[in-house]
Amino acid sequence: MDDGQKTGPWERASSGEGAPEPPAEPAAAPEPPGLGTTFHGNRRGVFGLALRTGVLTVLTLGIYRFWMKTRLRRWYWSAIRVGGHPLEYVGDPMEKLLGFLIAVVILAFYIGVVNLLLMFASFSLFQGNSFAYGLSFLGVIPLWFYAQYRARRYVLARTRWRGMRFGLEPGAWGYAGRALVHWLITIVSAGLLWPRMTFALEKYKTDRTWFGDARMVQGGRWQMLYPAMKWLFIAGGLGAVGAGVFYAGNIPLGTGIAVLAGLVGLYGLAYYRVETLRRLTGAKTLEGAGLRLKASPFRVLMIHVLGYVLSGLAIFALVTSVVLIGVLLIGADVTLHFDAGAGMETLGNASRYALIALSVVIYFSVFLLWSALTHALITLPVTRHYALGLAVTSPGALVSVRQRPRDEHTEAEGFAEALDVGASI
Numbered sequence: 001m002d003d004g005q006k007t008g009p010w011e012r013a014s015s016g017e018g019a020p021e022p023p024a025e026p027a028a029a030p031e032p033p034g035l036g037t038t039f040h041g042n043r044r045g046v047f048g049l050a051l052r053t054g055v056l057t058v059l060t061l062g063i064y065r066f067w068m069k070t071r072l073r074r075w076y077w078s079a080i081r082v083g084g085h086p087l088e089y090v091g092d093p094m095e096k097l098l099g100f101l102i103a104v105v106i107l108a109f110y111i112g113v114v115n116l117l118l119m120f121a122s123f124s125l126f127q128g129n130s131f132a133y134g135l136s137f138l139g140v141i142p143l144w145f146y147a148q149y150r151a152r153r154y155v156l157a158r159t160r161w162r163g164m165r166f167g168l169e170p171g172a173w174g175y176a177g178r179a180l181v182h183w184l185i186t187i188v189s190a191g192l193l194w195p196r197m198t199f200a201l202e203k204y205k206t207d208r209t210w211f212g213d214a215r216m217v218q219g220g221r222w223q224m225l226y227p228a229m230k231w232l233f234i235a236g237g238l239g240a241v242g243a244g245v246f247y248a249g250n251i252p253l254g255t256g257i258a259v260l261a262g263l264v265g266l267y268g269l270a271y272y273r274v275e276t277l278r279r280l281t282g283a284k285t286l287e288g289a290g291l292r293l294k295a296s297p298f299r300v301l302m303i304h305v306l307g308y309v310l311s312g313l314a315i316f317a318l319v320t321s322v323v324l325i326g327v328l329l330i331g332a333d334v335t336l337h338f339d340a341g342a343g344m345e346t347l348g349n350a351s352r353y354a355l356i357a358l359s360v361v362i363y364f365s366v367f368l369l370w371s372a373l374t375h376a377l378i379t380l381p382v383t384r385h386y387a388l389g390l391a392v393t394s395p396g397a398l399v400s401v402r403q404r405p406r407d408e409h410t411e412a413e414g415f416a417e418a419l420d421v422g423a424s425i
Helices: 045-058 065-079 093-126 130-157 173-188 194-206 220-248 253-284 297-340 346-390 397-400 414-418
Strands: 036-041 080-082 085-089 158-163 166-167 207-210 216-217 284-286 289-293 390-393
Touching: 036 173, 045 065, 045 346, 065 080, 065 085, 065 093, 065 346, 093 130, 130 158, 130 166, 130 173, 173 194, 194 216, 194 220, 216 346, 220 253, 253 284, 253 289, 253 297, 289 397, 297 346, 346 390, 390 397
Parallel strands: none
Antiparallel strands: 036 080, 036 390, 080 085, 085 158, 158 166, 166 207, 207 216, 216 284, 284 289, 289 390
């Protein structure tokens, strides 16, 4: 009889027959290899899902949006498989809807009462409304950071891997306060301390992240992110040279250098985002396990550029086709009315209604097609690129992880939805 030992995702079992005698001491188990990540999904699937759910969102006047986001997240999460096991998203659309309504009530109070008081004070003290508008804008900025953190907490709380829950500790106002301080320091330093802000805010979120009962830790130092700024420094240097040449009187050459600086700066932003993500991911640990990420900044940038260009061309072709069809239909309507001897008033009403209907069709067609195309041409390729480059190192340390309690988080992503922060997949 063959006694087989079932293996888990982090250990391998071996068995032998006919061995003369067992060894005196068990051999040390080799370190299991890292867990790679695969992506199982295609453009056609996500395009169809985004288009269908988008149509339902339009037909329900936006109410189905929360169900649309839930279905899309479940699709993306299930396509990402770490060590052969897919992620799970168990968010509830009703939680999102109720959280959105709560956020709208709070924001309505802020807009209706606080702004009214600010406007009264502004006119009383400064004889104008500019001061009130400025303070109102500044008052929304902390809510923006607050909503970012709350959205991340909800997404993690509704994400599972191998049945184990992720989680994020409460701390949205602490994050908002730190974000304001670090942004102020970054602006005062003319961007030179941007890596410091990136590291500090990511560490704040990572050190409060849990997988089961295991806490994640962000290692490293903020100085390790400075190499990610090299292309931005190059772009700044080119910009300074271009400005000097421009003011020296060589306008064509100065303009050319300025354009080159802008292109290098665009790549520098993509490089900084991808490279800092790679370095920060590699410095994260979880109960002895680690993460490794391989990603190409150039490829990520090209996915965005080509995706937006192709989406724009498709939208242009759609709008052109709809306009041509509308012109033909209106022309046929005009001919029909003249043949029937109809008056100009009837003709004008018919043409007006046709133009209104055509405008509505164009608007919603553009909205639906753009959303579906960006999912298929941008969001999916970028997600797949990151997923295929992600691996878990020393995964044997995760065997001892146990389940964590459910985070109710009843407000869901309400503020993120209301302020349009983190509302994408």
